[in-house]
Amino acid sequence: MRTIQKWLLTVLRLLRSRAFAVSGLAALLSVTVYATSASINTVYIHDDDLEEAILIRTSEDDINVILENQGIEVRPADTVAFTGFENQVAEVTITRAFPVSINADGKTLTVHTTGGTVREILSQADVEIDDQDLINKSLSTFVEPDDEIVINRVEYLTSQVEEEIPFEEEIRYTPLLRNGRSEILQAGRTGTLVKTYIERTVDGVVEEATLDGENVVEAPVTQISLVGADVPVSDLNLGYEIVNNVPTTYEKVIKGARATGYSAGSRARGASGNRLEYGHVAVNPKVIPYNSLLYITSEDGSFVYGYAIASDTGIALMDGRIDVDLYYETYRESELNGVKNVNIYVLD
Known part of the structure; x- marks a missing residue:
């Protein structure tokens, strides 16, 4: 500034004109003052940490330098909105981040955010969820400072x-x-x-x-x-009257017949086509036709096979070595039968 004034005075002396000097000096000073005022910027700062906005005038145009000169610290999660200078006026808005905790998978994670929905905060924290999980807040709810998001994993x-x-x-x-x-x-x-x-x-x-x-x-x-008792082997009941272990009516009787026992396994069928089970016996069909109704017992009544149906035959029966083969549903019972002497009453 002083250099300019010296130069101006020198020029004025050379011109030796008071009026010219005065008018020239005024013009030069005006230009200088304008140039000086034109370099001053006006900045409005809105900070969540401050109750009121602040106004500053500065020759700086770098927003980071301006904030640093004002002692305003911007943390990593904070957001800074800067409008830029227009006619040397700018506005800065600092939105401060607040903490939100996320409890999931046995851990607590704190996220600093300037806002957003629960879904956005979880995405920001890289916390995955699925439709089965239980969350204490709706995913569309906007978070507030010190909110706690609790996630319970459901499987x-x-x-x-x-x-x-x-x-x-x-x-x-x-x-x-x-x-x-x-x-x-x-x-x-x-x-x-x-x-x-x-x-x-x-x-x-x-x-x-x-x-x-x-x-x-x-x-x-x-x-x-198996428990020993005075009962018949067969559980058939053909309806005939039995007195003293003898049917009151019958067509014929074969006394002192040799009776053995046999078994053929479950669902076996005899030569007659009848299914074999307790109460079905093998005979010589030439002597006792198939499907004949019988009653078989020992002479003294110590062994009673009971009612029976002629349903099967065999080689020993056809050649006369035995007279009747009594069917048992287990092989062990057929063994216990051995060879017994019985009376065979042909009922029908």
Whole structure:
């Protein structure tokens, strides 16, 4: 400034004109003052940390320098909106970030944000969610300072549980054993049942289990015991009157017949086509036709096979070595039968 004034005075002396000097000096000073005022910027600063906006005048045009000169610190999560200078006037708005905590997967994460929805905050924090998760706030809710977002992870898991199926016990009374004696005909065996459950877990803890299905992997085997008693083997009841172990009416009787026992397994059929079970016997059809109704007992009544139907035959029967073969549903019972002398009453 002083250099300009010296130069101006020198020029004025040379011109030796007071009026010219005065008018020239005024013009030069005006230009200088304008140039000086034109370099001053006006900045309005709005800061969430401050109660009121502040106004500053500065020759700086770098917003970061302006804020630094004012001692205003901008944290990483804060946002700064700067309008830029227009006619040397600018406006700055600083939005301060606030903390929001996220509790998920056994951890707590703090996120600093200037705002947004719960969904946006979770995305910002790289916290993944799915439709099954439980969240304490709606995803569309806008967060507020010190909000806490709690996420409970929900899963549906499949589990299987094995259970033992107890076996049942069946007692068969039979004349093949002496009264009161017993023998296990078939040993019992427990089965296995697998139950499938759908478990609803929340953060790894099972809160609900729903039975989804059952599958019998191994069926139990019934334990069958033979107990000696004065009862017939056959459970057929053909309706004839029996007195003193003898039918009151019958067509003929074959006394002192040789009777053996046999077994053919489940669902077996005899030569007549009848399904074989207790009460069906094998005969020589030339002597006793198929489907004849019979009553078979020992002479003294110590062994009673009971009512029977002629349903089968065999080689020993056809060549006369035995007279009747009594059917049993188990091989062991056929063994216990051995060879017995019986009377065969042909009823029909």
